[in-house]
Amino acid sequence: DAGVIQSPRHEVTEMGQEVTLRCKPISGHNSLFWYRQTMMRGLELLIYFNNNVPIDDSGMPEDRFSAKMPNASFSTLKIQPSEPRDSAVYFCASSPHSRDETQYFGPGTRLLVL
Amino acid sequence: AQSVTQPDIHITVSEGASLELRCNYSYGATPYLFWYVQSPGQGLQLLLKYFSGDTLVQGIKGFEAEFKRSQSSFNLRKPSVHWSDAAEYFCAVGAGDTGRRALTFGSGTRLQVQP
Numbered sequence: 001d002a003g004v005i006q007s008p009r010h011e012v013t014e015m016g017q018e019v020t021l022r023c024k025p026i027s028g029h030n031s032l033f034w035y036r037q038t039m040m041r042g043l044e045l046l047i048y049f050n051n052n053v054p055i056d057d058s059g060m061p062e063d064r065f066s067a068k069m070p071n072a073s074f075s076t077l078k079i080q081p082s083e084p085r086d087s088a089v090y091f092c093a094s095s096p097h098s099r100d101e102t103q104y105f106g107p108g109t110r111l112l113v114l
Numbered sequence: 115a116q117s118v119t120q121p122d123i124h125i126t127v128s129e130g131a132s133l134e135l136r137c138n139y140s141y142g143a144t145p146y147l148f149w150y151v152q153s154p155g156q157g158l159q160l161l162l163k164y165f166s167g168d169t170l171v172q173g174i175k176g177f178e179a180e181f182k183r184s185q186s187s188f189n190l191r192k193p194s195v196h197w198s199d200a201a202e203y204f205c206a207v208g209a210g211d212t213g214r215r216a217l218t219f220g221s222g223t224r225l226q227v228q229p
Binding site for chain 1: 204
Protein backbone atom coordinates (compact mmCIF):
# COMPACT_ATOMS: atom_id res chain seq x y z
CA ASP A 1 0.00 0.00 0.00
CA ALA A 2 1.56 3.27 -1.12
CA GLY A 3 2.13 5.92 1.48
CA VAL A 4 1.91 9.66 0.99
CA ILE A 5 3.65 10.61 -2.23
CA GLN A 6 5.36 13.95 -2.72
CA SER A 7 7.03 15.43 -5.74
CA PRO A 8 9.54 16.64 -6.48
CA ARG A 9 11.83 15.31 -3.76
CA HIS A 10 14.32 18.09 -4.36
CA GLU A 11 13.87 21.49 -5.95
CA VAL A 12 16.45 24.18 -6.59
CA THR A 13 15.20 27.44 -7.98
CA GLU A 14 16.13 31.07 -8.21
CA MET A 15 14.56 33.86 -6.25
CA GLY A 16 11.43 35.17 -7.91
CA GLN A 17 10.52 31.93 -9.62
CA GLU A 18 7.28 30.07 -9.03
CA VAL A 19 7.53 26.78 -7.17
CA THR A 20 4.83 24.11 -7.07
CA LEU A 21 4.98 21.21 -4.66
CA ARG A 22 2.69 18.24 -5.10
CA CYS A 23 1.17 15.69 -2.78
CA LYS A 24 -0.89 12.55 -3.21
CA PRO A 25 -2.42 11.45 0.11
CA ILE A 26 -3.09 7.87 1.13
CA SER A 27 -6.22 6.60 -0.56
CA GLY A 28 -9.26 6.91 1.70
CA HIS A 29 -7.75 9.56 3.95
CA ASN A 30 -9.88 12.67 4.18
CA SER A 31 -7.54 15.10 5.93
CA LEU A 32 -4.39 16.53 4.39
CA PHE A 33 -1.75 18.69 6.01
CA TRP A 34 1.14 20.78 4.72
CA TYR A 35 4.10 21.41 7.05
CA ARG A 36 7.35 23.29 6.73
CA GLN A 37 10.48 22.26 8.60
CA THR A 38 13.48 24.54 9.18
CA MET A 39 16.31 24.50 11.66
CA MET A 40 15.21 27.79 13.16
CA ARG A 41 11.47 27.22 13.47
CA GLY A 42 11.14 23.46 13.58
CA LEU A 43 8.01 21.82 12.20
CA GLU A 44 5.25 24.31 11.39
CA LEU A 45 1.75 23.58 10.18
CA LEU A 46 0.99 25.70 7.12
CA ILE A 47 -2.52 24.59 6.20
CA TYR A 48 -4.83 21.64 6.45
CA PHE A 49 -7.82 20.37 4.51
CA ASN A 50 -10.79 18.24 5.50
CA ASN A 51 -12.66 16.63 2.61
CA ASN A 52 -10.78 18.88 0.18
CA VAL A 53 -11.86 22.06 1.99
CA PRO A 54 -9.23 24.30 3.63
CA ILE A 55 -9.96 24.41 7.35
CA ASP A 56 -7.06 26.33 8.84
CA ASP A 57 -4.57 28.35 6.82
CA SER A 58 -3.37 30.51 9.67
CA GLY A 59 0.11 29.07 9.31
CA MET A 60 0.56 30.18 5.72
CA PRO A 61 3.37 32.73 5.91
CA GLU A 62 2.02 35.33 3.51
CA ASP A 63 0.18 35.85 0.25
CA ARG A 64 3.03 34.38 -1.72
CA PHE A 65 1.91 30.96 -0.48
CA SER A 66 -1.22 29.24 -1.72
CA ALA A 67 -2.53 25.70 -1.44
CA LYS A 68 -5.25 23.84 -3.28
CA MET A 69 -6.88 20.45 -3.08
CA PRO A 70 -8.96 20.00 -6.23
CA ASN A 71 -9.85 16.41 -5.39
CA ALA A 72 -9.33 13.79 -2.71
CA SER A 73 -6.17 12.43 -4.27
CA PHE A 74 -4.15 15.54 -5.03
CA SER A 75 -2.95 18.74 -3.43
CA THR A 76 -0.51 21.47 -4.38
CA LEU A 77 1.41 24.07 -2.44
CA LYS A 78 2.54 26.99 -4.54
CA ILE A 79 5.04 29.73 -3.74
CA GLN A 80 5.02 32.72 -6.06
CA PRO A 81 7.39 34.50 -6.09
CA SER A 82 9.86 32.40 -4.13
CA GLU A 83 12.44 33.93 -1.79
CA PRO A 84 15.61 32.50 -0.20
CA ARG A 85 13.91 32.42 3.22
CA ASP A 86 11.44 29.89 1.81
CA SER A 87 14.23 27.32 1.69
CA ALA A 88 13.08 24.43 3.86
CA VAL A 89 11.75 20.89 3.76
CA TYR A 90 8.04 20.79 3.02
CA PHE A 91 6.08 17.80 4.25
CA CYS A 92 2.65 16.61 3.31
CA ALA A 93 0.72 14.33 5.67
CA SER A 94 -2.69 12.67 5.52
CA SER A 95 -5.06 11.30 8.11
CA PRO A 96 -8.05 8.97 7.89
CA HIS A 97 -11.62 9.92 8.68
CA SER A 98 -12.12 8.65 12.18
CA ARG A 99 -11.47 9.63 15.75
CA ASP A 100 -7.91 8.56 15.04
CA GLU A 101 -5.85 11.69 14.45
CA THR A 102 -2.74 9.81 13.39
CA GLN A 103 -0.98 11.59 10.56
CA TYR A 104 1.08 9.74 7.98
CA PHE A 105 3.89 11.75 6.49
CA GLY A 106 5.38 11.82 3.05
CA PRO A 107 9.14 11.88 2.46
CA GLY A 108 9.18 15.65 2.01
CA THR A 109 10.36 18.07 -0.66
CA ARG A 110 13.66 19.78 0.01
CA LEU A 111 13.45 23.27 -1.45
CA LEU A 112 16.43 25.55 -1.99
CA VAL A 113 15.81 29.06 -3.27
CA LEU A 114 18.97 30.79 -4.45
CA ALA B 115 -4.44 26.13 22.62
CA GLN B 116 -2.31 23.09 23.14
CA SER B 117 1.49 23.13 23.33
CA VAL B 118 4.32 20.63 23.61
CA THR B 119 7.71 20.99 25.25
CA GLN B 120 10.64 18.71 24.67
CA PRO B 121 13.22 20.03 27.13
CA ASP B 122 16.18 18.10 25.72
CA ILE B 123 17.45 19.34 22.38
CA HIS B 124 20.21 16.75 22.10
CA ILE B 125 20.87 13.50 23.97
CA THR B 126 23.78 11.10 23.63
CA VAL B 127 23.61 7.53 24.94
CA SER B 128 25.79 4.49 24.57
CA GLU B 129 24.57 1.56 22.55
CA GLY B 130 22.81 -0.89 24.85
CA ALA B 131 21.98 1.73 27.43
CA SER B 132 18.44 2.67 28.35
CA LEU B 133 16.77 5.78 26.97
CA GLU B 134 14.14 8.20 28.14
CA LEU B 135 13.06 11.21 26.10
CA ARG B 136 10.94 13.77 27.87
CA CYS B 137 7.75 15.35 26.62
CA ASN B 138 5.44 17.73 28.47
CA TYR B 139 2.20 18.97 27.04
CA SER B 140 -0.32 21.64 27.82
CA TYR B 141 -3.96 20.97 27.04
CA GLY B 142 -7.16 21.43 29.00
CA ALA B 143 -8.81 18.13 28.24
CA THR B 144 -7.63 14.60 27.58
CA PRO B 145 -5.11 14.90 24.80
CA TYR B 146 -4.21 12.61 21.98
CA LEU B 147 -0.45 12.08 22.20
CA PHE B 148 2.05 10.85 19.64
CA TRP B 149 5.73 10.14 19.21
CA TYR B 150 7.27 10.31 15.75
CA VAL B 151 10.82 9.56 14.63
CA GLN B 152 12.65 11.21 11.77
CA SER B 153 15.82 9.72 10.32
CA PRO B 154 18.12 12.04 8.34
CA GLY B 155 16.60 13.01 5.02
CA GLN B 156 13.39 11.14 5.74
CA GLY B 157 9.82 11.95 6.67
CA LEU B 158 8.29 11.39 10.08
CA GLN B 159 7.35 7.87 11.07
CA LEU B 160 4.85 7.12 13.81
CA LEU B 161 6.34 5.26 16.76
CA LEU B 162 3.30 5.09 19.02
CA LYS B 163 0.18 6.94 20.11
CA TYR B 164 -2.09 7.34 23.11
CA PHE B 165 -5.80 8.07 22.92
CA SER B 166 -7.29 6.52 26.03
CA GLY B 167 -7.17 3.45 28.22
CA ASP B 168 -3.92 1.89 29.38
CA THR B 169 -1.48 4.70 30.10
CA LEU B 170 1.51 2.60 29.06
CA VAL B 171 1.56 2.21 25.30
CA GLN B 172 3.82 0.04 23.22
CA GLY B 173 5.13 1.08 19.86
CA ILE B 174 7.33 -0.11 17.08
CA LYS B 175 11.06 -0.77 17.35
CA GLY B 176 10.82 -1.65 21.04
CA PHE B 177 9.72 1.79 22.19
CA GLU B 178 7.11 2.50 24.84
CA ALA B 179 5.67 5.64 26.39
CA GLU B 180 3.72 6.36 29.54
CA PHE B 181 0.99 8.97 29.84
CA LYS B 182 1.01 10.66 33.24
CA ARG B 183 -1.87 13.07 33.56
CA SER B 184 -0.73 14.45 36.91
CA GLN B 185 2.60 15.46 35.39
CA SER B 186 1.28 16.37 31.93
CA SER B 187 3.96 14.13 30.52
CA PHE B 188 4.30 11.49 27.85
CA ASN B 189 7.90 10.30 28.04
CA LEU B 190 9.34 7.88 25.53
CA ARG B 191 11.47 4.98 26.71
CA LYS B 192 13.52 2.13 25.36
CA PRO B 193 15.37 -0.37 27.56
CA SER B 194 18.32 -0.93 25.23
CA VAL B 195 19.25 1.49 22.47
CA HIS B 196 20.60 0.32 19.13
CA TRP B 197 22.86 2.35 16.85
CA SER B 198 20.02 2.49 14.31
CA ASP B 199 17.91 4.46 16.80
CA ALA B 200 20.00 7.57 16.15
CA ALA B 201 17.48 10.06 14.77
CA GLU B 202 15.33 12.99 15.78
CA TYR B 203 12.26 12.33 17.90
CA PHE B 204 9.15 14.47 17.98
CA CYS B 205 6.36 14.47 20.51
CA ALA B 206 2.99 15.78 19.33
CA VAL B 207 -0.40 16.51 20.85
CA GLY B 208 -3.79 16.52 19.17
CA ALA B 209 -6.83 18.44 20.25
CA GLY B 210 -8.91 15.31 20.65
CA ASP B 211 -12.50 16.17 21.26
CA THR B 212 -12.48 19.62 19.69
CA GLY B 213 -12.64 18.26 16.19
CA ARG B 214 -9.54 20.18 15.19
CA ARG B 215 -7.45 17.57 13.49
CA ALA B 216 -4.12 19.35 13.36
CA LEU B 217 -1.31 18.22 15.64
CA THR B 218 1.05 20.47 17.56
CA PHE B 219 4.63 19.25 17.52
CA GLY B 220 7.44 19.79 19.96
CA SER B 221 10.78 21.10 18.80
CA GLY B 222 12.34 17.65 18.73
CA THR B 223 15.13 15.79 20.52
CA ARG B 224 18.12 14.63 18.53
CA LEU B 225 19.44 11.28 19.72
CA GLN B 226 23.04 10.31 19.16
CA VAL B 227 24.17 6.75 19.91
CA GLN B 228 27.77 6.06 20.82
CA PRO B 229 29.28 2.65 20.06
